[in-house]
Amino acid sequence: MKVNDAIWGALLLALAAALLIHIQGFPTIPGQKYGPALMPGVVAVGLAVCGALLIIKGLAVLRAGEDPRWVRFDEWIASSRRVVALALTVGVNVFYILVVDWLGFILTGVIYLSVMFSAFGVRAKWIVPIGLVVTLVIHYAFYKLLRVPLPWGILQGVAW
């Protein structure tokens, strides 16, 4: 998805304005000219200038008729399989973040992989077996070998 530079410019201007307002609340250091507001302030001014330049550039592109659209979608938008794959790629990670503590790593991992395998067209009979094996291998490597405290969740009772 390609968005016209003018929209990016407007977004950056908004961000710059929000920053400038927000840093008004930053304290000053007694006896010093430059406190914690300096760096974000400079960044905000820079973003505002770049935002303005991008608006000018984006409008010029629109006016010249090189590309009259504000937003141009890539080819994949026409392929429902890919749109679903994209949504799932982001979705499974959100799912993981939300449920891993409750469901535990192993169950979450198997679901996570199975969903992605189906999204990417892995053959049905392989989906769960590969998902299970890979999850167990990753669990072994990180939990046992590297001692990362991956959560057990509802499987706490059978933890090994």
Add this chain to the structure above:
Amino acid sequence: MSDAWMQAFGLVFEPYNMVVMLAASLFGLFVGAVPGLTATMATALLVPVTFFMAPIPAIAAIVTATAMAIFSGDIPGCLLRMPGTPASAAYTDEAYAMTRKGQAELALGAGLVFSAIGGLFGTAVLIVAAPTLAEFALRFSSFEYFWLVLLGLTCAVFMTSDRPVKGFVSLLLGLLIAGVGLGNPAGFPRFTFGSTELLGGIGMIPLMIGMFAISEIIRYAVDTNPEMRIADQPIGNVFKGMWRLAVRYPVQILRGSTLGTLVGALPGAGADIAAWMSYAISKKFSKEPEKFGTGHVEGIVESGAANNSAVAAAWIPALVFGIPGDSITAIVIGVLYMKNMNPGPSLFTNDPQKIYAVFLLFIIANLIMIPLGFLCIKAAKRILKVPRNVLMPVIMLFCVVGAFAINNTAFDVTVMLTAGVAAFVLERNGFPIAPAILGVVLGGMLEENFVTSMIKADGHWFAFFERPIAATLGALTLAVWFLPILLRRLRQLAPA
């Protein structure tokens, strides 16, 4: 002196370290050879594992994996017309054209042998230049460091994008991310919005895993290219004819290696830009430029050497100043801090054996690249058949666990995911990612050195130009900013 070298040998030739290097080589060769997995991604994936190692094996794993990945990126370029890593993109068409002419082994051999030579050249420069620079840098104060960081960030903007405005936006966003949390000279919690997790700042490693690995997986998910087909060609002895090439193109090898070293050492730009520039230069100065693009090996020799020399040279500013030469060393700097090997000139005086060990690692990595790379070429067809629809989800779950493992918090997984989506969207819209990374890595250093300098100078701006080196660096930075604008003005004023 020699005592430190002995210690370095001891550190490097330890059996554990050797095993790590071998495993990292295989990992690097594999990641490089699979299209869509990059050398930077290999580094990001290694971090959670190296987290649990001693400093030298951790660095060894990264050094070997990246060197191997930059070479093996040539393999799918040659067989599939699809670069394995962005660093091979410059000459992918050329290599594929050679394959169609029945010269696959020549293209692969040239990629392998001249990668190793370029890598060794970059290493030699690293060995000579880094300690010299470090000695020089011992005299640097906050003024010099301020300019140096600013110069590095400037280079990153101008080197990585043909559209400086977008590079600049990317850099500013990086600086903004660096500003989150308590880590500023005043110790004031900025942009934390009451979140305790944000107090410590945004973790660099989850951020990089997101930007370099998750974004690639998203790109794979929406990839509309048809499934790849492997060129069906027997691959014979790839070393045949290499000596003849070396005799025929000595200038090209030297030029490619030198350019790669320079580009690598400049902050922000790495192996991929080195390869593009080198390929263009090779064509420009070639005696037979008309043959370029039709399956001519000359450009592959030159840019194949360039991208590997850049990998080594990027470590020069990273080790001496803590300024990353490319996105790989940006991650490396994070690892160095975690391993208590804070980059900077004092590392050279306090722990010279560790620096020498890094040099040795580079030499070994580039030497074992030849036999291991040869095996990788032999196994290439099998590697390229690895089903990517299985591989990508597995890598993604690995990223999730890896991001979690650094601090054992799910918050870092959120950071990773957000960074991945953001990097995907930004890159699609022409905002380069490298300046943002540099902004994140160097933001704290920039602010700290500025504030320290200002306190020392009692608020007088002129102090930034009072010391000779600072003045030179400052003038150079300002020149990079204003010269292009000035030149354009002059050109407009001059009658056509």
